[in-house]
Amino acid sequence: MIVRTSGSRRFISAGRLGGYGFAALWGLLTLYPLIFSFLSSFKSTDEIYYNPFSLPGIWRVGNYAAAFGRHNMVLAIGNSLFFAVGATALVLGAASMAAFALARYRLRYLPWVFLFFALGIMIPIHSTLIPLVRMINRAGLANRYSSLIVLYSGFSVPLAVLIITGFMRGIPAQLEESAIIDGARPGHVLFRVVLPLSTPALATAGIITFRGIYNDLIFALLFINRPRMNTISLALLRFQGSWHIELGPVFAAVTVAIIPMIVIYMLFQERIEHGLAAGALKE
Template identity: 45%
Template sequence: MIKLKRTPLYVFSILAAVIFLYPLLYSFFASLKDNVEIYNNSVFSLPDIWRWNNYKMALVDANISRAILNSFIYAIPGTFLCLVLSLMVAFVLSRYKLRMNGFLYNYFAIGLMIPVFSLMIPISKVVGALHLFNSYPLMIVLYGVFEMPLAIFLITGYMKGISKELDESAIIDGCGPIRMLFRIIAPLTMPAVSTAGILSFFDIYNDLVWNVILVSDQNMNNISMALMSFVGQQGSSQLGPTFAGIMLTIVPTIVVYLLFQERVEKGLSAGAVKE
């Protein structure tokens, strides 16, 4: 009876897997074909000739390898900056009773509601006035700050559920606020930190808006910008290299997600608090 009750769940899981894997499999097979095979053969038919040269064309013509490196340069420090600042803000909002806490929490929550497009003109004018276009540090700081509202919202909510008796014990043992945050509270908040880190990383990695506005140097293009430029250049002339470029952009995100997913599971067990 238990197995029969789970049958709809299994069926739904299989259908969901097929739906999610379909674009990935289609892109992979198409990346190894030419235009004739893509248009005339069935979707999942194997290539007549395995054209691995399509990946070489994508790497050389679109400079995908450099774009992937740039995306990591933006995403890793930006995510780290976001998490460190968000942890400190969440620590104050959740562990201290200050008059401004409610106002500050709402202030950061409002950041989730502001459309990014409404900030494009003012930020571009400020950056232009400071002559900071094509700057890695600027992009990293900008990405990190923009990801803070969601991270603060997630981490603060989780941190409020941690017993404050830990704070009292730490203070008695002579533990200061900074040491208490990073040695005691932060490890217990790892599930929320990991979730915020995953969302922030992929949001920065796949960004297109700010890279289009604030970066004109092609050597600083991230993966979305490089792929958009490559698709625009290729058009419908060579779809194989275009799909190869798409695959090269997808694989790193899958690998990073799998790595972060494992850390989330470890964080769930490490962050368990027994009342």
Template identity: 35%
Template sequence: MRFDLLSGKPLRIIAGVILLFNGFFPALWIVFTSLKTESELRVTPIHYLPTDPTLANYVRAFTNQPLLLYLFNSLFIAVCSTALTLFVATLAAYALARLRLRFRGLILSVIIAVSTFPLVTLLVPLFQMMRSLGLLNSYLALILPYTVLSVPVCTLVLVSFFDGIPRDLESAAMVDGCTRIGALFKIVVPLSAPGVFTAGILAFVNAWDEFLLALSLNSSPTFRTLPVGITLYQGEFTFPWPTISAALVVGIVPVAILIMIFQERVVSGLTTGGIKG
């Protein structure tokens, strides 16, 4: 009799609980901390739930630092880089999926290799490039690098979807007078909607969370993004964790809403892309 330990329902339930705890506990801890006072945070033994919840930390998060400006900068940069990433990745993925390239496998291998480069190794060249172009302390200083960093992964995601779409659909569209680019954006892209949404979410989250380039390329307060701005709440000898946690919650909300809205499409894109790949 064949016995597969991993197929047991109890083990799957335990694994699910562990994953759920690992994913939600840090977020819940930040939310609870944002509702506590400084004195309650220092109480021993630890109170996991706030005994006297307060929203004063959220008020301080918006008044101690220009949090709305940081949110706008992060949102503008993330949206622009995501749109540019999807446009470039769509064209690249379509070329790899449809054109009979002689070194297609090698190109895909290079794309995978490039996507694994540590960001710190690219910091100095990117800084020198942006300085020579006069783009330091501007939105483009982050939009362009974020696009370059997200294109490889998004291209790989889209290639697997474009490969699964019959070529006859494009041929029929072109017979009716549609150009190849028109067939791409009117036929292929809509049919690959789960993959496009998945690639878009990956690019958006990458731009929204990035810290190192945002700190190095934009030193002007006018162009600071949310991850950099949150670090400014701490003083030389003080760490106002409740206020910092409130700012973190504000930063988590947009991404959480985005994931909730497109949850089904993202899950479909990840599973379908994994099966096809």
């Protein structure tokens, strides 16, 4: 195919056109649920059922008032943010120190430690639910913010360690050697030299961890039964009444709940993409 640009001819391969077409289709599939949720947040339940693809006949702003008034979504979003921020900070702190040791130290048992973290990704989370429920309930740790943060962190550390380790292995060792010659201790090397250079990997691991915890339902459903501790997923379950579900407020709550994730991703987009690419190519 020939495309004319500024009086010149440029040939575009069929493969590139296919790539553009796939990207456009993927963008449409990704954006459509967001647009659908936004439009449905201004509709009544009947209108969502019978005219799901049309614009709202009447823009019902009261759906947002119902979501944040009667169902207290502000508290639920705050709880989800608290769990996600707290666990993400704990994960990045632990994973960065473990990754530094795995990437820089040459000890015989460290490959087995790295394998241990890799196995943590392979274990299905659902296979651990029954033992976890029994242990948490027997220890009286249910309905506690600290318990949920520790649980979330434990299941998120392995992937974070793999991402950050792969990136740190690509950082030139000469930078650390120069710092050590200047008298820097291992802690100073980690926090003043390695971590500032590893921000793309930290951003990638942090966003992946934050997203998984922010959207979690299963742990919150199993270990929280106090309304004041409801997360977003639990609060959305409370929208179901005895005979019907108020879909308008549900979509209003969903629309507002996804805003923090969109904002965070837009702020760290470049670092996330760079971290994923670098972590995949470094050895």
